[in-house]
Amino acid sequence: MPRYLILLLFPLLALACTPKPNTFNKVVGLDADEPFEYERFRPKNVQRPTEYTFARQRNLNPNDYLPDTSNARYLPLRYLHVNFHIMNSSDTLYPFYGQKAVDEVKEVLGYTNDMLRKTPALWLTPEGVDVPALPRQLHFNIVDKTGTDEAAIYEHYDDELYYYLHNGKHRNRADRRVVEKYALNQDSVLNIFIMGPPRDSIESKTFKLPGTEGIFLGDAIKVTGWLENNRRPWELRGIVGHEIGHALGLGHAWGRDGCDDTPIHKNNAWSQRGKNYGPGKTSNNLMDYSKDQQALTPCQIGRMHARMNDITSRQRKWLLPRWCKYANTESIRVTKDLNWEGARDFNSDIYVRRGYTLRINNRVHLPEQAAIYVDPGATLILGPKAVIHNSCGGTWGGIRVGVSESGYQGEVVTDPLATLLNVVE
Numbered sequence: 001m002p003r004y005l006i007l008l009l010f011p012l013l014a015l016a017c018t019p020k021p022n023t024f025n026k027v028v029g030l031d032a033d034e035p036f037e038y039e040r041f042r043p044k045n046v047q048r049p050t051e052y053t054f055a056r057q058r059n060l061n062p063n064d065y066l067p068d069t070s071n072a073r074y075l076p077l078r079y080l081h082v083n084f085h086i087m088n089s090s091d092t093l094y095p096f097y098g099q100k101a102v103d104e105v106k107e108v109l110g111y112t113n114d115m116l117r118k119t120p121a122l123w124l125t126p127e128g129v130d131v132p133a134l135p136r137q138l139h140f141n142i143v144d145k146t147g148t149d150e151a152a153i154y155e156h157y158d159d160e161l162y163y164y165l166h167n168g169k170h171r172n173r174a175d176r177r178v179v180e181k182y183a184l185n186q187d188s189v190l191n192i193f194i195m196g197p198p199r200d201s202i203e204s205k206t207f208k209l210p211g212t213e214g215i216f217l218g219d220a221i222k223v224t225g226w227l228e229n230n231r232r233p234w235e236l237r238g239i240v241g242h243e244i245g246h247a248l249g250l251g252h253a254w255g256r257d258g259c260d261d262t263p264i265h266k267n268n269a270w271s272q273r274g275k276n277y278g279p280g281k282t283s284n285n286l287m288d289y290s291k292d293q294q295a296l297t298p299c300q301i302g303r304m305h306a307r308m309n310d311i312t313s314r315q316r317k318w319l320l321p322r323w324c325k326y327a328n329t330e331s332i333r334v335t336k337d338l339n340w341e342g343a344r345d346f347n348s349d350i351y352v353r354r355g356y357t358l359r360i361n362n363r364v365h366l367p368e369q370a371a372i373y374v375d376p377g378a379t380l381i382l383g384p385k386a387v388i389h390n391s392c393g394g395t396w397g398g399i400r401v402g403v404s405e406s407g408y409q410g411e412v413v414t415d416p417l418a419t420l421l422n423v424v425e
């Protein structure tokens with residue numbers, strides 16, 4: 001019921017005059033060393049509904065989710081939960097099981113994370129456009145099997161469902177039965193199935209072993225080219241990263257993928273050699289196919305983070321909810337003017353420092369105890385789309401303004417449509 005009330009109120013309030021944010025800088029006259037204390041500040045002119053339903057956001061803008069190279073904490077690192085399922089026939093067509101298999105899966109994911117940590121330059125960019133290689137702020141974690149401290153790497157022996165043919169007359173890449181039967185905790189973990197071709201294909205003289213291939217099926221990934229070939233673990237990082245890229249909302253870089261910084265090009269790196277291969281010639285984008293598929297553009301990174309920050313998305317459910325636990329050692333210090341048009345999940349306090357303005361105009365989560373501190377001479381602006389809340393079922397600490405002995409204080413400017421939920425009383 002309150003949800004509808006809010007919906008009714010929105011158009012009415014939109015007609016009302018919205019005050020222009022006052023960003024007049026009061027730093028002049030404020031002694032930098034003057035002591036101040038923080039006081040609770042409860043803005044009056046905001047929405048405080050007792051119930052609130054987040055609407056699915058449309059047309060998320062990747063630019064609102066770009067990592068900031070001056071301060072990594074402005075866009076928190078995300079830890080994505082995965083598990084693995086190794087599919088085999090009951091007579092172990094693939095000699096990939098036991099400790100050796102567990103070790104190798106961990107090794108492949110380790111190489112995939114190494115790849116994510118790097119920021120290689122883009123080999124193909126739109127003409128005349130400088131495309132920076134930004135940090136990815138993304139890490140993959142293998143979860144533990146429920147109730148144990150053992151990595152969730154499962155072996156399944158199933159003569160009907162073990163195989164995967166990506167191409168050809170008998171292809172079954174879109175077959176979801178293996179997912180339906182074996183996937184676990186899909187609400188919180190991205191399930192990855194490692195599968196090889198069926199026995200009759202392997203034994204056929206005309207069958208060509210697949211390259212690394214895979215498919216994202218909406219809630220799980222199937223990959224092939226791993227069990228049946230003697231690829232080294234680092235050679236598999238590309239396919240694992242590529243498929244998780246699809247799971248996080250990325251399309252293929254060679255086509256129209258919604259990113260202007262990935263030019264349309266031929267996905268032909270595998271067929272190019274020598275002087276026809278390399279920077280400016282072929283693509284090294286993770287979302288193309290090549291032995292060097294590892295680069296990501298700002299738009300691609302922003303797109304993944306947009307999905308992961310969307311509270312209505314499946315992708316956010318796969319994340320380690322690190323933001324629920326308050327860490328007073330990881331405070332966000334706003335030391336430049338910032339305008340957060342994108343959503344954020346933080347695990348700490350936010351301090352807006354003297355001389356700077358923070359504008360929030362989307363969903364921001366803060367955990368229990370965390371507050372937003374606005375120093376004297378600093379400004380916090382809450383735009384019409386600002387919703388500050390605790391998404392973990394608790395409260396958050398509210399807003400504090402710094403007040404100096406001579407009366408200078410932090411400034412808070414709120415749009416009447418800005419919404420504050422679960423503030424501690």
Ligand SMILES: [Zn+2]
Nearest residue numbers: 242243246252
């Ligand atoms: Zn793909």
